Amino acid sequence: MGVKLNFSVEDRRAIILRAVVEAYIGSAGPVGSAQIASLPEISVSSATIRNAMYSLEKEGYLAQPHTSAGRIPTEKGYRRYVDELMTSVELGSEPSDTIDSFFSSAYYEIDDLLSATTTLLTNLTNCAAIVTGPSPQKTQILAVQLIGLNQHSVIAVIVDENGSVEKRTIEWPTYTNESDLREISILLTEHFKDKEARDVSVAPIGSNTGLNALLELAFSAVKDAIRNAENSGVFISGTSRVVQSFDAVETVRGIVSILERHFMVLGLMRSVLASGHGVAIGSEHGLSSLKECAIVVAPYSVDGVQMGTIGLIGPTRMNYGSVIGAAKVVSQNLGRRLSEG
Amino acid sequence: MGVKLNFSVEDRRAIILRAVVEAYIGSAGPVGSAQIASLPEISVSSATIRNAMYSLEKEGYLAQPHTSAGRIPTEKGYRRYVDELMTSVELGSEPSDTIDSFFSSAYYEIDDLLSATTTLLTNLTNCAAIVTGPSPQKTQILAVQLIGLNQHSVIAVIVDENGSVEKRTIEWPTYTNESDLREISILLTEHFKDKEARDVSVAPIGSNTGLNALLELAFSAVKDAIRNAENSGVFISGTSRVVQSFDAVETVRGIVSILERHFMVLGLMRSVLASGHGVAIGSEHGLSSLKECAIVVAPYSVDGVQMGTIGLIGPTRMNYGSVIGAAKVVSQNLGRRLSEG
């Protein structure tokens, strides 16, 4: 009943499962007992490993492509690896330096920053990277400006505190002079100023009914543009990078076809985020085209408010440690960077 | 020396080349002499076809994958087909209807229109489709608006006659009050108004030196944003569609990797447009990743001025008639639609 200094059998099985997952991630081929036995951290014979593998297979953590082959991890195996066996989610010093220097260089336009961030992530992880911009619902509007476009339409331009610009065209067949447009612009700007867009739900009231009709319309156009912008500030890169991990052309086609549809990717990220894990492996997320992929998401916050999300999509046999690590570190840096303004 | 009513041998060879190209486009497999002989428009025996094919191969229009296989067209063969043999670039009535109804429906935002146009083209042709937005250099600026972003920067928002909005952040560590910003905005707007952006090369002059420094900076920021916007209004769709025409995973990877880099696609379109053909087949354009693809481009004009370009990328064995037809008809419609405002 005394404390054991040795590993228990169960402990060792966990170590073996970890070793198998990591070996498979490294080699992309089925892992045999001899291969594991030869690892420095393993001090038992291949026969013992075989026994352990046998029970790990019965428990559903490993599988054999065919009888006389080595083992590969199942989804359940990956899941356990990610949840409890993974050694570390630390990044090496080399990637850390890359990230530091990236975030200390200048990006004036927020779009450029976000887009470059996807490239950074792709380079760090060999995964497809997704970065969603700060939610316009949660940022403060800096200014709303109406500009007459032609005889029958007016364009509303919305600028938020991050320097994002949204626009919406308003059909308005009546001629409106510039000073009226300016007055409405000022009213709207005042109305939205220093509040989060989602908190503003009623239109301001103008000085006369002639203005009020356009004001009303402009207000809902602004609200609509902001709602819509949620789906537009999405940056994706690295499709060709993920695709290098797969040989089956059908798999490649499926991945390309999903990544091409940004709204699908957004939905996927939302559902993974909602699941609370931050990682969805294989069929866990339910998108069959990506059943050979894992998705890692990490939200980023600006001044304590969750603003957007970082996502990474790679093969299920990705290096979870470094991918999750990269997502974490980059999301922290991005949040900090954005809060600096 | 009299006019022959019969086909000359050379004429018939051309007809056979056309038949081979079209059969290959239809079946994607090497075309044999018997297959051609059985076509209704061919009234000679397969042996005659074989002779003709033999010389077409010697002349470089056809090739054999291996000795005992049928023929497939070479690039030179496709080129001749496109240049002189193609029967028609007409669209059927069904696609024409689709295009008509597309362009008669409402799109308030120009971005939505252009993006939907790529989807339309992809559906019509099964190719990847590219639409470049109206060149901001050639459109008239409607308004320039400066808005203070924070203590150290000001954002310039530029609206053009198409309703496109561009922006650029200006580093300006000095506090500037709103009325100064408004004054500069008005000066810049007046300065650019009713001219094409590229024709405006000197900054306006403000009322005092304090303003002039920011004015100068804002002017070059505007010029710069416009120059830069040339590369940003690009819409691409249908990557997963082209990719369905290829089985070799290497080919698929190469195509994805090019289409992902918008600037590469833009450069490609420019070079094809410059070549004057409007169609580049296989290695003609020099991008080895797309050596199994053909590119069709068609510029569109608004009020007689060439504004942007439509591009289609598909396999070399695409249906050139319908793809070229779709590009033409859509580019005309798009130009017309944009000129209506």
Add this chain to the structure above:
DNA sequence: ACTTAGCACTCGATAGACTTAACTGCTAAA
């Protein structure tokens, strides 16, 4: 001078038989 039938020939693709090599699972001993 062309066109055509006929035929030998070439070459990829498919299928079957055999070998090899990588691993396993089990047994029996330590």
Add this chain to the structure above:
DNA sequence: TTTAGCAGTTAAGTCTATCGAGTGCTAAGT
């Protein structure tokens, strides 16, 4: 409980034979 040893299983590679699609050429027909 661990380990050595070994028989058993299976995919992958190699070899050979067969099949079939399609050619190029020859000789005869128009």
